[in-house]
Amino acid sequence: MMVKRTSFEGDSCPIARSLEALGDWWSLLIIREALFGVRRFGEFQSKLGMAKNILSVRLRALVDHGILETAPASDGSAYQEYVLTPKGRGTFPILVALRQWSEEFDDHPEEIATILVDRAKGRPVRKLEMRAEDGRLLSPADTTLKPRPARRRRSA
Amino acid sequence: MMVKRTSFEGDSCPIARSLEALGDWWSLLIIREALFGVRRFGEFQSKLGMAKNILSVRLRALVDHGILETAPASDGSAYQEYVLTPKGRGTFPILVALRQWSEEFDDHPEEIATILVDRAKGRPVRKLEMRAEDGRLLSPADTTLKPRPARRRRSA
DNA sequence: CTTGTGTGGTTGCATCATAAAACCAATTGC
DNA sequence: GCAATTGGTTTTATGATGCAACCACACAAG
Numbered sequence: 001m002m003v004k005r006t007s008f009e010g011d012s013c014p015i016a017r018s019l020e021a022l023g024d025w026w027s028l029l030i031i032r033e034a035l036f037g038v039r040r041f042g043e044f045q046s047k048l049g050m051a052k053n054i055l056s057v058r059l060r061a062l063v064d065h066g067i068l069e070t071a072p073a074s075d076g077s078a079y080q081e082y083v084l085t086p087k088g089r090g091t092f093p094i095l096v097a098l099r100q101w102s103e104e105f106d107d108h109p110e111e112i113a114t115i116l117v118d119r120a121k122g123r124p125v126r127k128l129e130m131r132a133e134d135g136r137l138l139s140p141a142d143t144t145l146k147p148r149p150a151r152r153r154r155s156a
Numbered sequence: 157m158m159v160k161r162t163s164f165e166g167d168s169c170p171i172a173r174s175l176e177a178l179g180d181w182w183s184l185l186i187i188r189e190a191l192f193g194v195r196r197f198g199e200f201q202s203k204l205g206m207a208k209n210i211l212s213v214r215l216r217a218l219v220d221h222g223i224l225e226t227a228p229a230s231d232g233s234a235y236q237e238y239v240l241t242p243k244g245r246g247t248f249p250i251l252v253a254l255r256q257w258s259e260e261f262d263d264h265p266e267e268i269a270t271i272l273v274d275r276a277k278g279r280p281v282r283k284l285e286m287r288a289e290d291g292r293l294l295s296p297a298d299t300t301l302k303p304r305p306a307r308r309r310r311s312a
Numbered sequence: 313c314t315t316g317t318g319t320g321g322t323t324g325c326a327t328c329a330t331a332a333a334a335c336c337a338a339t340t341g342c
Numbered sequence: 343g344c345a346a347t348t349g350g351t352t353t354t355a356t357g358a359t360g361c362a363a364c365c366a367c368a369c370a371a372g
Contacts, residue, residue, distance in 0.1 A: 317369085322363105323363085327358100328360090331355085337351100341346075
């Protein structure tokens, strides 16, 4: 009957495509931990408090998507580690956007334990803002979608 | 046995808290459509191609989370509509971050159909960037987490 | 080398969420 | 009034998740 959890893999919308890799309950939290330097299976498992089997599945999926890669060692032991690729580190703005949305709109902000600060000054970071090429600040209404221009062949 | 799909509702991490509301497969896509002006049940259903029962569940959850609200009419008919609240419109940077991540890192960028442009000039918007209070551009490594300062009572 | 312990998983089973399709009531269009 | 459309709910099948048990390998001690 092929009910199959609807994949967005072939979707032409870039948001749907990113959700294909990041859209489940745990992946972004695993990446969050990885950005804090977590690398080992057991460390992910204990910090996130999740079942080992699904952690296993998620780690493999993140590796398959090129978000994590397995590295042979680091402290000399024969075990492997999971480290972020550039693609994985590129999710940082997504995590910041999620964080700022909670900080601004959560119904119980007093339950939020941490704030993201500029390391040099110890002051909160600014809200992410959308700007035009020339630097003008853009609101959602100032933007629109255009069809992607066809990539021209042979350089330019 | 109470296996219960682990809720992040009580979690103190703002990322986990936002995923509580947005972290499933469809919610962000529903919000994406709503940002484009989609308001009616059938319109969501046909544009997203999703099953009506789960659309029904998702819309109710988004209303419960204060992301959508039901409005009585608009074109005079007796049906209701789903419109974004300010909290719902506040997810825009999240969607932009997801979009830009795909644009930058997707393995098949040629399959991405649209680009987000500045309406006035028709030129692509800039990448979201993280800045300090004083305007310095920040990389992930330039940031750190601090415990949230206790809110002081009675104004300031 | 053998035994014990911790790390890094896999397997089995119960439960939950999701998907497709059928069904249905209220609202419209005619 | 009658048929089609809208906006759902119900039913049923299957995939995903969660927990606990199990297991292989590395490593350390004796």
